[in-house]
Amino acid sequence: MGLSYKDALDAPLLSVEDERGALHDWQERGDQRALELLLRSHARLVHAQAQRWTSNPVELEDLVAEGMIGLMRAADLFDLEQTVRFSTYAQWWVKTSISTAVARMKTIVNMPSRVYFDARRGRISGEEQRAALLASQAHLSIDATGGVGEASLGELRAPGRTPEEHAEAESSATRVREILLVALGQLGAQDRELLERRKLAAEPETVAETAAWLGISADRVAVFERRALSRLRLRLERLGCTPAMLS
The missing domain is CATH 1.20.120.1810 (Four Helix Bundle (Hemerythrin (Met), subunit A))
Incomplete structure (x- = not known):
């Protein structure tokens, strides 16, 4: 419109x-x-x-x-x-x-909007800021070494996790799963069962099966799913999950 x-x-x-x-x-x-x-x-x-x-x-x-x-x-x-x-x-x-x-x-090079604005506003510094700004202006070199005044692809490559980072990530994932169970318990019965059928089951239901269960047309299932996920996200945030944890 x-x-x-x-x-x-x-x-x-x-x-x-x-x-x-x-x-x-x-x-x-x-x-x-x-x-x-x-x-x-x-x-x-x-x-x-x-x-x-x-x-x-x-x-x-x-x-x-x-x-x-x-x-x-x-x-x-x-x-x-x-x-x-x-x-x-x-x-x-x-x-x-x-x-x-x-x-x-x-930007010429596709990047998350948060990275672009953080670089422009000085919220990140050093080589990360320089690389993001150069990439956004299409000054990113595609060779392995890069030239003077250019950022190479290697500068933007994320390093692998250390053992400590792996352990921290596993601990965080366990905590998120625990919070998820609590948040699901706070949903209404229909929202909770819908998410269990469509998102959490080992073999998720088809759209047609869920539509028959809800008594609605198949093209409305996505609306019900999005609404249930929105309610779940709200409860997860109230329980302390950050946007980064939910992405």
């Missing part, structure tokens, strides 16, 4: 009841009109975030499109059991989608 800045500003805001109703209709019934209503009423949030990154009209249009994708993702995953407004939740998805697009547009 493409909305100009003027259209975004003119779009009416939704009341809490209308917002919740639209989210319910989209998530439970796949109502496209409900999704469109949500996107129109929150398009100004996307435009505001995109305008923070560029004033170039061409780039702005691309960033708005990316932000709308983030907004749709938020509509899929928003947990109606939470009391926060949808805009508060959606803002993170919009910002993430747009910042990822900015990193992709500004």
